[in-house]
Amino acid sequence: MSRLRSLSPATEELLGEYDIAGADAVGEAVARARVAAAWWAGLGPRQRRERLLRWKREIAAGVDELAALIRAETGKPLGDAVLEVMLAVEHLDWAARNAGRVLRRRRVRSGLLAADQGAALEYRPLGVIGVIGPWNYPVYTPLGSVSYALAAGNAVVFKPSEHTPGVGAWLSAAWARAVPNQPVLQTVFGAGETGAALVGAGVDKVAFTGSAATARTVMAACARTLTPIVVEGGGKDAMIVAADADLDAAARAAAFGGFGNAGQTCAGVERVYVVEAVHTAFLDRLARLAGQITPGTEYGPMTTPEQVEVVRTHVDDALAAGARAVVGGSEAVRAPFVAPVVLTDVPPNSPAATEETFGPVLAVDPVADLDEAVERANATRYGLAASIFSADRHAAAALARRLRVGAVSINSVLGFAAVPSLPFGGVGDSGFGRIHGADGLREFSRAQSVTWKRFSAPIDLMRFDRDASALERARGLFRLRHARGAG
Incomplete structure (x- = not known):
């Protein structure tokens, strides 16, 4: 069996080796998950909650070990890794405690034509969810799908990024300690071939995080079996700074x-x-802050060598097209590290302005007014998140409604990431569907409508031998209710 090698992005030190799951191994994992899903769904919300909270406690108790593993596999500072685990645990806790309330059976109104019918809405588990995770936040991001899928009553087969397999192994081992009864959460290891095998293994939904290009490939595979998918793609996220903004706070953010x-x-x-x-x-404030940041201290290396070249290309293209480097420039790119780069006067059609750079590069451009800021912020295929800095919170909220994004922070960045009750997701090349919050629980459920006859209808129209006078009476009531006042 082939082995997946996990390497430090900073030193290329070997961190661990894992068996690569081929199509047969992935299929076997999904088959085991199918059995586990039936057991897990049969427990009911309270019992699932108790077990999810056991898993939460395992993760929280092991935060130092898990954070050290995140740091080793991604290169990010230990403090950032600890924060990532803390945020993920908050979401897990919310999902565990709120799934029963959000997904419980509830009565709904039947309406006049169906007054003889009682009606209720229920949310049922989908079955087995395949989760394909990223490397940049290898705990927080995939657990946004895993936690909510489990809380909704599904089993999960998780394929972590090939760059962070150890994190995925740790999470599933923690689950096995907390809930040893059934393999409700399993991890399979590998790169694109393993992900493709998972998509094709008969799962009931796929949750994918990655680039828009890869998302299109995954969607095409899902389309062959009509397997639904939720996608979190990339972003080209914009910040808008108004004239009345606290510039120090905006620059720090x-x-x-x-x-x-x-x-x-x-x-x-x-x-x-x-x-x-x-x-x-x-710009002056931002430049001072950027000059105080040291790669390898405040942040780590680029996790993949491919991303270094993307950053280099975007910076070089922007400078060649007339942009000005306020901080850094081409010389800032020294693999595996990239020092902060602040560009200004970036041409609107430059890749640095239109494509996801995914590196420590900020394009900071002047605009005549907030209308131009909104127009330029929306001039992208992406639509994941944005931030607005203004002293007028109500004006900022009105501005937020004009932005074509899934999440907006006012006078902060990433504020929504720490609020478990808020859904998260984007539009356009940033994907579709939602994780987190009540919407995230419903994303991994199927709605089931149930009706029951309460009494004999006084005007019964749902039969072939209906009385003509009954239809006429119903027509009269219909006009009275819906056509009154028509010219």
């Missing part, structure tokens, strides 16, 4: 959103549009 995790954050910040009157003052 732009630095964190743009350079944190070496810029490898799909919902971070890549573009900043600043009202012209404060553009220079904002």
Whole structure:
């Protein structure tokens, strides 16, 4: 059997080896999950909650060990890895405690024509969910699907990124300790071939996080079997800075959103549009902050060598097209690290302005007013997240409604990431469907409508031998209710 080697992105030290799951092994895992799913769904919400909270406690108790593994496999600072685990656990806790309430059976109104019918809505588990996770946040991001899928009553087969297999192995081992009865959560290892095998193994839904290009390939495979999919793609996330904004706070947020995790954050910040009157003052503040950041200290290396070349290409193209480097430039790219880069006057059609860079690069451009800022923020195929800085919170909220994105933070960045009750997802090349919150629980459920006859209908129209006078009476009531006042 082939082995997957996990290497440190900073030193290329061998961290571990894992058996690569081929199509047969993946199929066997899904078959085991099918049996486990029946057992798990049969437990009921309270029993599932108790077991999910056991798993939560295993993760929380092992936070130092898990964070050290995240740090080793991604290169991010230990503190950032700890924060990632903490955020993931908050979501797991919310999903476990709220699934019963969100998905419980509830009565709904029947309406006039069906007054003789009682009606209820129920949410049922889908069965087996295949989750394909990313490497940039190898706990927080996939658990946004795994936790909610499990809480909704499904079994999960999880394929972590080939760059972070150890994290996936740790999570499933923690599950086995907490819930040893059945393999409700399993991890399979490998690269694209393993992911393709998982998609084709008869799962009931796929949750995929990755690039838009790969998402299209996964969707095409799902289409062959009409397997539904939820996609979290990339982002080209924008920050808007109004003339009345707290520029110090905005600059700190732009630095964190743009350079944190070496810029490898799909919902971070890549573009900043600043009202012209404060553009220079904002740039000065941001440049000072960027100059105080040291790669390898405040953030780690680029996790994959391919991403280094994407960053290099975007920076070089922007500079060649007339952009100006306020901080860094081509010389900032020294694999496996990339120092902070702040560009301004980036041409709107430059890859640095239109394509996901996924590195510590910020394009900071002046705009005449907030209308232009919205227009330029929306001028992208992506639509994941955005942030707005303004002293007028109500005006900022109105501005947020004009942005074609799934999540907006006002006077902060990534504020929504720590709120478990809020759904998360994007539009366009940023994907579709939602994880987190009540919408995330329903994403991994199927709605089932149930009706029952309560009494004999006074006007019974649902029969072949209906009385003509009954239809006439119903027509009269219909007109009275729906056509009254028509000209």
